[in-house]
Amino acid sequence: xxxxxxxxxxxxxxxxxxxxxxxxxxxxxxxxxxxxxxxxxxxxxxxxxxxxxxxxxxxxxxxxxxxxxxxxxxxxxxxxxxxxxxxxxxxxxxxxxxxxxxxxxxxxxxxxxxxxxxxxxxxxxxxxxxxxxxxxxxxxxxxxxxxxxxxxxxxxxxxxxxxxxxxxxxxxxxxxxxx
Numbered sequence: 001x002x003x004x005x006x007x008x009x010x011x012x013x014x015x016x017x018x019x020x021x022x023x024x025x026x027x028x029x030x031x032x033x034x035x036x037x038x039x040x041x042x043x044x045x046x047x048x049x050x051x052x053x054x055x056x057x058x059x060x061x062x063x064x065x066x067x068x069x070x071x072x073x074x075x076x077x078x079x080x081x082x083x084x085x086x087x088x089x090x091x092x093x094x095x096x097x098x099x100x101x102x103x104x105x106x107x108x109x110x111x112x113x114x115x116x117x118x119x120x121x122x123x124x125x126x127x128x129x130x131x132x133x134x135x136x137x138x139x140x141x142x143x144x145x146x147x148x149x150x151x152x153x154x155x156x157x158x159x160x161x162x163x164x165x166x167x168x169x170x171x172x173x174x175x176x177x178x179x
Contacts, residue, residue, distance in 0.1 A: 002031075007177050009175075011171075014042070015042075021173075032116045035173070044104045049163070050159065069082070098132050109170070112130055121155070161173060
């Protein structure tokens with residue numbers, strides 16, 4: 001792995017429905033890393049999501065195949081680990097959930113990192129993986145791991161983050177190039 005180079009930062013303070021990266025995803029780097037800090041939804045109990053757009057595409061609707069695993073630790077010291085069938089994709093063009101059930105309380109948010117591999121490659125599908133943590137309504141900390149691929153050989157040139165419903169109340173999302 002090379003040294004990350006900061007390319008751009010999206011800082012959201014309120015009233016924004018999506019955070020979109022529409023430029024600088026190109027052949028300059030083999031890997032792109034998106035670091036999400038303190039993402040806070042305006043609406044309660046929202047899943048944080050990502051979707052991609054291929055070069056020349058008309059929308060954020062690329063077909064994804066993925067798997068999701070969640071670890072949970074509660075304030076009462078109970079815990080669980082499980083495969084999340086409701087968050088995986090099987091050749092589905094919907095948004096990919098990468099953090100779950102983020103509350104809009106003052107002490108709630110989600111944070112994590114998403115890696116996108118070789119988005120400008122036009123021979124192979126594009127792989128991604130992420131790890132996000134969330135504090136949610138039932139006094140639980142969720143640690144969610146998602147990995148998969150975008151089923152297109154067309155270059156991916158845009159990435160969009162959003163909550164399942166409502167606006168992003170606060171977040172800092174940085175895009176780094178690694179290569």
